[in-house]
Amino acid sequence: xxxxxxxxxxxxxxIASVVTIKNSYKEGRETALVYGTEVTEIPELLHEAxxxxxxxxxxxxxxxxxxxxxxxxxxxxxxxxxxxxAPPSIPHVISDERNMxxxxxxxxxxxxxxVQKFDAYAPVVPHPEKINCxxxxxxxxxxNLFKPTEFPKLSxxxxxxxxxxxxxPVIPHxxxxxxxxxxxxxxxxxxxxxxxxxxxxxNCxxxxxxxxKETLDIGDFxx
Amino acid sequence: xxxxxxxxxxxFLKKMAIMAAVSxxxxxFPGILFAEEQERNLPKGSGxxxxxxxxxxxxxxxxxxxxxxxxxxxxxxxxxxxxxVNKGLCCVKGYHSVMSMYGKDRLRHPLVKRNGRYEKTTMxxxxxxxxxxxxxxxxxxxxxxxxxxxxxxxxxxxxxxxSKLFKGCIGTNNVEANARLCMASAVTGFLTTFGSDEPMGCxxxxxxxxxxxxxxxxxxxxxxxxxxxxxxxRLKRGVKIIDFAxxxxxxxxxxxxxxxxxxxxxxxVANSICYEIIKNGWVNHSFVExxxxxxxxxxxxxxxxxxxxxxxxxxxxxxxxxxxKFLEDYAPEKVEKMSGVSAKDIKYMAALYGDPNKKIMSxxxxxxxxxxxxxxxxNLVYNIHLLTGKISTPGNSPFSLTGQPSACGTVREVGxxxxxxxxxxxxxxxxxxxxxxxxxxxxENIPAKPxxxxxxxxxxxxxxxxxxxxxxxxxxxxxxxKLNRYRDATKKEGRFIVxxxxxxTPTTDIADVILPSxxxxxxxxxxxxxxxxxxxxxxxxQPPGEAMSDTWQLVEVAKRLGFEKQFYYKEETHIExxxxxxxxxxxGKKHNMAPLEVLKAQPGAQWPYVDGKSTQWRFNAxxxxxxxxxxxxxxxxxxxxxxxxxxxxxPAPEEPxxxxxxxxxxxxxxxxxxxxxxxxxxxxxxRAVPKAYVELNPGDAKKMGVKNGDKIxxxxxxxxxxxxxxxxxxxxxxxxxxxxxxxxESLLINELTLDAYCPISKQPDYKKCAVKVEKV
Numbered sequence: 001x002x003x004x005x006x007x008x009x010x011x012x013x014x015i016a017s018v019v020t021i022k023n024s025y026k027e028g029r030e031t032a033l034v035y036g037t038e039v040t041e042i043p044e045l046l047h048e049a050x051x052x053x054x055x056x057x058x059x060x061x062x063x064x065x066x067x068x069x070x071x072x073x074x075x076x077x078x079x080x081x082x083x084x085x086a087p088p089s090i091p092h093v094i095s096d097e098r099n100m101x102x103x104x105x106x107x108x109x110x111x112x113x114x115v116q117k118f119d120a121y122a123p124v125v126p127h128p129e130k131i132n133c134x135x136x137x138x139x140x141x142x143x144n145l146f147k148p149t150e151f152p153k154l155s156x157x158x159x160x161x162x163x164x165x166x167x168x169p170v171i172p173h174x175x176x177x178x179x180x181x182x183x184x185x186x187x188x189x190x191x192x193x194x195x196x197x198x199x200x201x202x203n204c205x206x207x208x209x210x211x212x213k214e215t216l217d218i219g220d221f222x223x
Numbered sequence: 224x225x226x227x228x229x230x231x232x233x234x235f236l237k238k239m240a241i242m243a244a245v246s247x248x249x250x251x252f253p254g255i256l257f258a259e260e261q262e263r264n265l266p267k268g269s270g271x272x273x274x275x276x277x278x279x280x281x282x283x284x285x286x287x288x289x290x291x292x293x294x295x296x297x298x299x300x301x302x303x304x305x306x307x308v309n310k311g312l313c314c315v316k317g318y319h320s321v322m323s324m325y326g327k328d329r330l331r332h333p334l335v336k337r338n339g340r341y342e343k344t345t346m347x348x349x350x351x352x353x354x355x356x357x358x359x360x361x362x363x364x365x366x367x368x369x370x371x372x373x374x375x376x377x378x379x380x381x382x383x384x385x386s387k388l389f390k391g392c393i394g395t396n397n398v399e400a401n402a403r404l405c406m407a408s409a410v411t412g413f414l415t416t417f418g419s420d421e422p423m424g425c426x427x428x429x430x431x432x433x434x435x436x437x438x439x440x441x442x443x444x445x446x447x448x449x450x451x452x453x454x455x456x457r458l459k460r461g462v463k464i465i466d467f468a469x470x471x472x473x474x475x476x477x478x479x480x481x482x483x484x485x486x487x488x489x490x491x492v493a494n495s496i497c498y499e500i501i502k503n504g505w506v507n508h509s510f511v512e513x514x515x516x517x518x519x520x521x522x523x524x525x526x527x528x529x530x531x532x533x534x535x536x537x538x539x540x541x542x543x544x545x546x547x548k549f550l551e552d553y554a555p556e557k558v559e560k561m562s563g564v565s566a567k568d569i570k571y572m573a574a575l576y577g578d579p580n581k582k583i584m585s586x587x588x589x590x591x592x593x594x595x596x597x598x599x600x601x602n603l604v605y606n607i608h609l610l611t612g613k614i615s616t617p618g619n620s621p622f623s624l625t626g627q628p629s630a631c632g633t634v635r636e637v638g639x640x641x642x643x644x645x646x647x648x649x650x651x652x653x654x655x656x657x658x659x660x661x662x663x664x665x666x667e668n669i670p671a672k673p674x675x676x677x678x679x680x681x682x683x684x685x686x687x688x689x690x691x692x693x694x695x696x697x698x699x700x701x702x703x704x705k706l707n708r709y710r711d712a713t714k715k716e717g718r719f720i721v722x723x724x725x726x727x728t729p730t731t732d733i734a735d736v737i738l739p740s741x742x743x744x745x746x747x748x749x750x751x752x753x754x755x756x757x758x759x760x761x762x763x764x765q766p767p768g769e770a771m772s773d774t775w776q777l778v779e780v781a782k783r784l785g786f787e788k789q790f791y792y793k794e795e796t797h798i799e800x801x802x803x804x805x806x807x808x809x810x811g812k813k814h815n816m817a818p819l820e821v822l823k824a825q826p827g828a829q830w831p832y833v834d835g836k837s838t839q840w841r842f843n844a845x846x847x848x849x850x851x852x853x854x855x856x857x858x859x860x861x862x863x864x865x866x867x868x869x870x871x872x873x874p875a876p877e878e879p880x881x882x883x884x885x886x887x888x889x890x891x892x893x894x895x896x897x898x899x900x901x902x903x904x905x906x907x908x909x910r911a912v913p914k915a916y917v918e919l920n921p922g923d924a925k926k927m928g929v930k931n932g933d934k935i936x937x938x939x940x941x942x943x944x945x946x947x948x949x950x951x952x953x954x955x956x957x958x959x960x961x962x963x964x965x966x967x968e969s970l971l972i973n974e975l976t977l978d979a980y981c982p983i984s985k986q987p988d989y990k991k992c993a994v995k996v997e998k999v
Contacts (some may be wrong), residue, residue, distance in 0.1 A: 026509075050400055052805075082318075082322060082905075083298055083299050084299065085299050085301060086299070086300075086907075087315060089907055089910075097473075097953075098471070098473050098475075098476045098954070098955075099473075099476050100443075100454075100473065100474065100476055101245065129455070129458060130312070130455075131454055131477075132450060132451050132473075132477065134315075134473070134893065135314045135443070135447035135448070135450075135451060136314060136315045136318060137315065138315050138893075138894055138907065138911035138912075139914070140907070140911060141910060141911060141913060142910045143910070143970065145909060145910075146651050146895035146913070147326050147327055147328050147726075147903075147904050148326075148327040148328055149322060149325050149327060149905075149906055150325045150327050151298075151321075151322045151325040151598050152296045152298055152325070153298070154272075154292075154293060154299075174301060176301055176302065176311055177312075197992060
């Protein structure tokens with residue numbers, strides 16, 4: 001009798017544990033759906049995010065040889081954009097229409113340098129983490145226009161903008177998506193007029209300040 | 224050995240030098256102050272540009288953009304970093320959007336057709352003519368002989384005054400918009416399943432989900448900014464992207480897995496996924512028991528090919544058991560053969576949906592909506608999310624994307640469809656009374672019966688039941704299916720067509736009066752995007768010539784028709800007055816719209832906007848103040864339960880046969896937007912893709928001896944066209960299928976497409992018809 005009772009007790013315990021496990025498993029499956037649901041603040045595009053991301057290459061930039069006959073210049077730089085600050089279009093033939101940046105565009109445009117195929121220095125992309133390149137950059141397959149345009153293209157700001165003869169020039173352009181200075185201003189891929197003579201001093205904004213209305217204008221200051 | 228020891232040391236020194244440089248630099252960061260002081264004496268560089276916020280003009284994503292204004296012209300664009308939609312990023316169309324206002328051939332003055340020639344006239348004269356023509360037509364042929372055909376690019380005030388004038392004042396339900404061709408199936412999908420339109424989730428779901436399944440949606444090209452958010456999440460969190468499509472695209476290239484299916488078989492695959500979910504015990508029973516009902520609908524429902532086709536769906540209650548029984552035909556092994564999707568892949572997708580530890584987002588747009596069973600396939604994807612309870616929580620989100628900036632804001636919310644009112648439907652007496660009260664019109668004015676949906680409206684123009692049509696912000700002579708028939712209809716004797724647009728298009732070619740419109744930031748207005756976000760934009764530049772906003776064109780005509788009392792708005796403040804009046808229709812926790820001050824101050828707000836807060840996830844008591852129950856409350860339905868529908872696979876109306884052996888699929892490219900009337904006038908975009916082409920499967924091309932650039936003739940039962948072949952370029956259709964973009968007004972692919980539509984949503988299917996493919 002005692003034995004039967006113990007067996008009964010154990011089987012009861014067993015059933016109870018099976019039920020408990022089943023229930024907690026079921027519950028777990030539902031709660032699993034809603035983990036980590038806290039609503040986060042909207043992270044803004046950080047103007048400072050990529051500031052130093054290429055600085056480990058700074059010393060290399062300093063020593064890179066430049067072939068003056070293949071250099072890019074500001075004129076071609078601006079010609080390739082609909083307006084100052086617009087995403088540049090792709091001036092060369094594209095081998096693969098479907099591939100994403102990681103496998104394709106970035107092979108030349110991540111670090112720049114001379115590309116034999118196009119006999120030119122490849123510009124460096126300041127935002128290599130955005131790999132759907134052709135979301136913003138499109139080729140130009142046709143010379144003619146569908147209809148003429150009257151879009152008022154403003155001339156780009158003057159780069160000779162030192163306040164004093166001895167002072168460092170200011171940054172005349174927007175930083176959004178171009179916060180990485182060295183991508184466009186250092187190494188042989190940089191347009192010659194805006195290539196910096198001292199890429200190793202990687203904290204560019206120590207000396208070069210932003211000068212565009214959006215970030216600086218507070219109207220006439222009154223006390 | 225020796226050299227091997229040197230290299231690391233050199234590396235080490237280099238690294239030390241860099242680190243020293245960086246750390247010194249960072250420590251000296253305050254130095255920036257000196258620089259700022261130095262430049263105090265500087266003349267302002269590009270400084271006189273002013274940046275103003277607006278939603279983008281193009282797709283339904285609704286990116287926040289900042290427009291650079293200089294000397295009264297819009298000269299630059301960048302992404303608004305404060306916008307929670309795009310966080311500062313745009314696509315190539317957005318960046319160049321302002322250029323769409325500056326095409327040299329902008330319409331600057333009204334044109335009236337007299338003796339077959341267009342004559343320049345004044346705005347006053349043109350509006351007088353329109354009003355008198357409308358009066359005359361109504362007098363001779365009745366109220367239902369006049370109609371308005373607008374668009375998902377209408378601003379909210381445009382659509383609102385159109386609806387008020389036609390439904391409330393004139394008294395006809397002949398109000399439609401091109402969104403019927405674009406997202407009507409999404410609407411009926413939402414209504415049949417949840418009883419309340421528009422997504423429960425929002426874009427922030429992207430930041431929470433672990434898996435993304437794209438149902439026939441080439442997001443990399445069509446919703447690129449959102450797709451970049453997906454790619455960004457993959458970099459940060461290793462999420463998975465599955466591209467389920469009929470065509471290999473950039474999206475497939477970027478996805479973790481590309482699964483191809485035969486056209487129309489998405490219905491079977493979706494059912495097969497449900498079959499697997501039930502078979503493997505992945506059903507979230509407590510969710511289904513508490514929050515879902517089962518329904519069967521009608522089957523063999525037709526395709527709307529006959530003029531005057533009528534259909535009314537009816538659901539009859541069913542059960543999980545019956546649902547299981549219904550799914551027996553959809554075992555993966557059975558579906559495999561018909562769909563071309565391996566049973567393994569079906570099981571794989573089902574396992575992703577079924578895994579309780581994975582949060583999952585389904586995304587779709589035209590692939591599912593432009594479908595002769597569009598409502599059904601929408602229902603079926605909801606079925607999957609409902610069975611697994613993966614809905615209305617952050618990251619668990621079936622999400623229907625839209626293609627136009629205000630398809631949601633103007634067409635769905637304002638209700639510029641024949642059966643809709645701003646709040647509710649015309650069939651409901653209470654809804655009519657409510658609208659009539661706010662509109663200040665007798666309730667008898669609003670007819671209780673819907674009249675013509677878009678396809679039927681153009682058929683009525685053909686038959687002569689409709690004599691007058693006013694077309695605003697859309698280009699139906701490029702975008703209507705079976706175009707030849709409907710173009711001929713507009714040219715018939717006794718039809719009067721008014722077209723409001725910004726450039727000459729194939730649609731202005733058929734107009735009797737052409738009105739020049741002020742577009743986007745040339746006037747004031749609001750758009751509503753896919754995630755229920757309403758966004759405001761101010762007028763930033765002057766419209767050219769006599770160009771006038773669509774809103775004010777309608778108000779002027781309404782006054783001339785004798786409705787001064789209802790159209791009391793003052794010219795300087797009319798947008799604000801109209802918006803405030805419109806908000807009254809949506810009062811209440813379920814659909815409250817944010818006040819205008821809020822929209823002006825921030826990059827949009829999401830309805831329901833309750834107690835000063837946007838609602839990100841509807842139907843979930845944790846986030847949605849309109850819920851009256853704990854947990855989930857699908858309050859669109861009376862009992863708070865969403866419906867799981869039995870919807871079978873049914874074939875497409877016109878499938879390839881011996882004579883017409885290929886499927887024809889149509890769509891867009893990233894550079895061009897819709898009929899191309901704006902984007903083709905942007906040099907960068909036109910030069911990227913100057914004309915339409917036909918994509919062939921490389922295997923088919925080889926068999927036919929076709930190379931890239933060869934001329935190809937496509938012929939359907941309705942029309943024929945010659946295009947350049949594109950083989951193994953941007954997209955690869957599955958074997959036996961061709962793809963043609965529709966933006967090119969000189970190569971009109973819609974002359975070939977079929978005007979069959981989903982009998983429930985009345986949305987045509989542009990993705991499937993049969994064609995012959997010949998090398999020329």
